[in-house]
Amino acid sequence: MDPSGIFPTSYRADRRVVRTRWQLLALALFAVLMLLAPYLFSGRIIAVLNMMLISAVIAVGLQICTGYAGQINLGQAAFMGVGAYTASILASKTGLTFLLTIPLAGFSAAAFGFLFGLTAARIKGFYLALTTIAAQFIFHFAILNLPSTWMGGSNGITVPPAELFGVRFVGETAQFYMNFVVASIMVAGAFGIVRSRFGRAFVAVRDDDVAAGIMGINVAATKANAFLIGAFYAGVGGALWAYMIRFVGVDQFTLFHSIFFVAMIIVGGMGSIVGALIGVFVIRIIQEIIATVGPNIAESVSFLGGDIVFAGMNVILGGVIALFMILEPKGLMHRWNILKSSYRIWPFPY
Amino acid sequence: MIYLINDIITGALIGLLYALVAMGFVVIYRASKVFNFAQGELVIIGGFIVWFTTMQMGLSLWLSIPLSLVLAGLVGYAIERIFLTKLIGESVFSMVMVTVGLLILLRGLVLLLFGPAVRPFPIIFPLKPLFLGDMLIPMNLLIGGIITIIAAVGLSWFFNRTRSGLRMTAVAEDHLVASSMGISVKESIAFAWIVGAILSTIGAMIFLSGKSLTFLASDIGFAALPVALFAGLESIGGLILAGVIIGIAQSLTTNYLDPLIGGSMGSVVPYIIMLAILLIRPTGLFGWRTIERV
Numbered sequence: 001m002d003p004s005g006i007f008p009t010s011y012r013a014d015r016r017v018v019r020t021r022w023q024l025l026a027l028a029l030f031a032v033l034m035l036l037a038p039y040l041f042s043g044r045i046i047a048v049l050n051m052m053l054i055s056a057v058i059a060v061g062l063q064i065c066t067g068y069a070g071q072i073n074l075g076q077a078a079f080m081g082v083g084a085y086t087a088s089i090l091a092s093k094t095g096l097t098f099l100l101t102i103p104l105a106g107f108s109a110a111a112f113g114f115l116f117g118l119t120a121a122r123i124k125g126f127y128l129a130l131t132t133i134a135a136q137f138i139f140h141f142a143i144l145n146l147p148s149t150w151m152g153g154s155n156g157i158t159v160p161p162a163e164l165f166g167v168r169f170v171g172e173t174a175q176f177y178m179n180f181v182v183a184s185i186m187v188a189g190a191f192g193i194v195r196s197r198f199g200r201a202f203v204a205v206r207d208d209d210v211a212a213g214i215m216g217i218n219v220a221a222t223k224a225n226a227f228l229i230g231a232f233y234a235g236v237g238g239a240l241w242a243y244m245i246r247f248v249g250v251d252q253f254t255l256f257h258s259i260f261f262v263a264m265i266i267v268g269g270m271g272s273i274v275g276a277l278i279g280v281f282v283i284r285i286i287q288e289i290i291a292t293v294g295p296n297i298a299e300s301v302s303f304l305g306g307d308i309v310f311a312g313m314n315v316i317l318g319g320v321i322a323l324f325m326i327l328e329p330k331g332l333m334h335r336w337n338i339l340k341s342s343y344r345i346w347p348f349p350y
Numbered sequence: 351m352i353y354l355i356n357d358i359i360t361g362a363l364i365g366l367l368y369a370l371v372a373m374g375f376v377v378i379y380r381a382s383k384v385f386n387f388a389q390g391e392l393v394i395i396g397g398f399i400v401w402f403t404t405m406q407m408g409l410s411l412w413l414s415i416p417l418s419l420v421l422a423g424l425v426g427y428a429i430e431r432i433f434l435t436k437l438i439g440e441s442v443f444s445m446v447m448v449t450v451g452l453l454i455l456l457r458g459l460v461l462l463l464f465g466p467a468v469r470p471f472p473i474i475f476p477l478k479p480l481f482l483g484d485m486l487i488p489m490n491l492l493i494g495g496i497i498t499i500i501a502a503v504g505l506s507w508f509f510n511r512t513r514s515g516l517r518m519t520a521v522a523e524d525h526l527v528a529s530s531m532g533i534s535v536k537e538s539i540a541f542a543w544i545v546g547a548i549l550s551t552i553g554a555m556i557f558l559s560g561k562s563l564t565f566l567a568s569d570i571g572f573a574a575l576p577v578a579l580f581a582g583l584e585s586i587g588g589l590i591l592a593g594v595i596i597g598i599a600q601s602l603t604t605n606y607l608d609p610l611i612g613g614s615m616g617s618v619v620p621y622i623i624m625l626a627i628l629l630i631r632p633t634g635l636f637g638w639r640t641i642e643r644v
Binding site for chain 2: 070072074119122123127129130131133134137138141145256259262263266308310311312313314315316317318319320321322325326329
């Protein structure tokens with residue numbers, strides 16, 4: 001919120017993403033920091049950053065679908081899986097370059113997501129959540145039961161490394177730059193989408209779909225589009241994932257992973273791209289802490305064995321989702337906005 | 351031919367078991383307008399309570415079963431008090447996400463408390479199948495089916511005929527409207543979760559009797575989901591029919607189609623039926639049709 005008396009005088013100014021010089025400076029500093037990250041931090045931190053960048057792409061997609069368009073989606077991991085499988089099959093069988101496989105992975109995931117978006121035209125609320133869960137089960141079933149020469153069945157698929165002009169993207173640093181470039185493009189695109197005509201239609205449908213329909217918005221198409229875009233992001237993220245892990249298996253894309261992504265946008269704040277990024281950061285940090293601390297605890301309570309990381313993750317994430325829904329349904333972004341508006345208009349109360 | 355009949359009977363009985371678990375979904379929905387994704391977790395918690403009272407405390411079945419049901423009710427009440435009361439009047443999204451959070455929270459807790467070990471579950475219903483001529487009927491499922499039908503008729507009567515049942519139905523329509531009519535939404539939701547947890551525990555007894563108990567058994571919650579949607583989330587009586595249809599469809603696919611295609615089509619058939627019904631008739635077979643006005 002700007003101080004009273006300061007307001008945009010043109011649509012162009014109103015639609016601007018970067019509004020102040022300080023924001024531009026902060027953005028530039030952040031970009032420089034990210035570009036220099038491989039020289040500043042150790043390999044472990046870069047690996048975590050890689051995970052964050054990939055999750056950011058997927059969570060931003062989910063934010064558009066759920067946070068902006070209000071369509072509950074518990075199948076984001078399945079959409080990601082479709083993208084990951086598409087990219088790895090194309091890369092391993094046809095040897096296409098990653099410049100093509102990553103967008104194609106996005107498109108195939110988008111097609112899969114669009115199918116479920118069509119159901120969203122008829123049903124809403126938790127019914128919709130149920131069909132997206134069904135997407136999750138159907139994805140698993142399809143991978144495991146189609147002939148294993150197609151999808152690798154339960155063995156998974158090994159992915160060749162991404163390659164461009166003879167440079168192979170192997171190792172954390174090279175992959176970091178690849179992920180950073182793709183994630184930047186996708187996030188910039190997301191800012192564009194939510195400010196556009198489509199983004200405004202999403203928000204209208206989220207707030208009241210009957211009223212949106214009366215205003216002339218094609219509600220069914222808007223909902224299907226939301227799924228299409230959300231799934232496209234998931235597919236691109238899945239392709240990046242496939243190139244990073246260099247192996248895809250059906251266990252990497254379960255309902256639990258979908259719930260993790262939903263947790264990210266809930267913690268960050270619904271209806272905000274930056275919120276999704278904050279959520280990704282927070283949740284991935286929590287995950288990293290558990291992964292580091294977990295094994296130490298596992299030694300003292302030995303009967304749990306290796307499951308403690310999974311169990312601890314579930315308890316903490318489940319608790320975080322429930323707590324945020326009860327105490328702060330608008331997420332961390334909302335807190336940040338309150339802080340921001342208070343320092344912007346300081347020393348005045350409003 | 352006799353195999354076919356056996357498959358149909360077993361399928362129908364398993365469908366009734368699904369219907370019992372699905373009844374947990376429906377009762378919670380009918381009295382609180384909350385769709386509980388953590389139903390499978392309630393089943394597994396019920397299972398662990400039964401295991402704890404019989405195997406750990408060494409009580410006889412006549413003592414441990416009532417005790418387990420009481421404990422399960424308390425667990426349901428505690429969940430409701432901690433998580434759900436604070437969300438009265440909130441959006442559908444909040445409710446859905448809290449139960450999804452509960453789903454992974456409870457699963458993690460069960461894993462932390464009991465570990466991944468496989469435990470023997472007490473034999474509550476006789477293991478010996480019932481022979482009728484050439485037909486072979488699993489005893490635990492048969493008794494379970496009878497319990498399901500009794501519970502369905504009883505709860506159906508309660509919700510449709512009694513004054514307090516109709517009050518809860520009003521809560522399922524709209525929290526705000528119900529509370530402005532002087533109906534206690536809190537009480538209604540508390541009742542829903544207590545009954546939901548008890549039904550889940552009964553489901554666990556039938557499902558697990560004489561088998562082994564791990565946290566993976568909670569998958570029955572997702573198996574029961576299509577039954578609840580097929581019947582329509584507001585209809586308790588409809589669950590019986592939906593359960594039988596889905597159970598038979600699943601049993602026939604598993605026994606006749608799966609050997610042909612060499613896959614586990616059986617586990618997906620309920621979901622395909624669910625997707626079809628959601629597309630053709632989103633309210634299920636017997637659910638309420640709501641008319642939206644602006």
